[in-house]
Amino acid sequence: MTVDTADVTRQRAILLLRDYKAAVRSKRIRAALLAAAVLICAVAAAWSGEVDVKKFVEGLPRFGSYFRDIMPTLRPATFWSDVAEWYWNFPTWIELLLETLLVAYVGTLTGATVGFALCFLTSANIFRNHVVAFVVKRTLEFCRTVPDIVFALLFVYAIGLGPVPGVLAIAIHTVGALGKQFAEVVENIDLKPVEGLRSTGANWVEQIRFAVLPQVMSNFVSYVLLRFEINVRGATVMGFVGAGGIGKELLSSIRQFYYSDVSAILLMVIATVFVIDLLTERLRHRLLGLTGH
Numbered sequence: 001m002t003v004d005t006a007d008v009t010r011q012r013a014i015l016l017l018r019d020y021k022a023a024v025r026s027k028r029i030r031a032a033l034l035a036a037a038v039l040i041c042a043v044a045a046a047w048s049g050e051v052d053v054k055k056f057v058e059g060l061p062r063f064g065s066y067f068r069d070i071m072p073t074l075r076p077a078t079f080w081s082d083v084a085e086w087y088w089n090f091p092t093w094i095e096l097l098l099e100t101l102l103v104a105y106v107g108t109l110t111g112a113t114v115g116f117a118l119c120f121l122t123s124a125n126i127f128r129n130h131v132v133a134f135v136v137k138r139t140l141e142f143c144r145t146v147p148d149i150v151f152a153l154l155f156v157y158a159i160g161l162g163p164v165p166g167v168l169a170i171a172i173h174t175v176g177a178l179g180k181q182f183a184e185v186v187e188n189i190d191l192k193p194v195e196g197l198r199s200t201g202a203n204w205v206e207q208i209r210f211a212v213l214p215q216v217m218s219n220f221v222s223y224v225l226l227r228f229e230i231n232v233r234g235a236t237v238m239g240f241v242g243a244g245g246i247g248k249e250l251l252s253s254i255r256q257f258y259y260s261d262v263s264a265i266l267l268m269v270i271a272t273v274f275v276i277d278l279l280t281e282r283l284r285h286r287l288l289g290l291t292g293h
Contacts, residue, residue, distance in 0.1 A: 067263075069259055086263075092249070093264070093268060096249055097245075099245050100235045100244070100269075103235040103245055104234070104235040106167045107166065108228040111175045112224045114175045115178035115179035116178070116182060118139075119179050120183075122136050123183050123186040125191060140175065140183075143173060143175045143177075144177045146172075147173075148170055149238055152165050152166055152169035153241050155168050162242075163245065165244070166238045166244045166245060169243065173234075174227055174231065178227055182216070185223075186212060189216060193214075194211040196211070197211045226280070228276070229273065229276050232276060236250070236269055250269075
């Protein structure tokens, strides 16, 4: 009894097509259910938050008019004198802005150092002590869950006004954020170099130094630079609660309705963040060997 090869191939194609259609149908159903769940959650959040779309639409023009109000009048005939009047307190503002940058820098450096030390203790692929890993993970979760401005309020209450509470608050929050990101990078490394060093009798620290760090350092540096950029903005906000920097001056200008001062300080902060972003991008590209691109 001979079997027609064409019939067998046709039957297999029919079965494969049926399975494919079933898989596509199942995937579409899951996507539809997920979309429905997201929509339901969004509606529930809007309802619980008492979102008023009409009020939001009516308020948009006022949002734009506020930014028009805070911008000074710059006339071509007296442009430079208008700018000088706009930035009448520039020496004080630039000093406070430098203080904000120092708060963000010291806080980022301190937090990154501690996060670097702790991330290896939470990586399941290279650290086997589950008790220590559990404690360190919960500690990192606490550090990044509590908002940094809450830490700043606590330290201002305990220590007093000044940049030190801002540094401590940023450092603690950075430990939690970078510790988590560093650990995820370590958990995705290739373990073959680690196993090779282990087979030669290398201890745990030597395995980290010669097998893990070469694979993760570029990502670590990239995350630290990104966190520094985020912390500059965070340090500005912390000035609202007295944790040093230009934020206190910005809040004072907002409360006293010094509109031109608000726009001047905001532009200084925005320009600083732009410059930091450009510099950190260049540094990341250089570290990753993408300078030519």
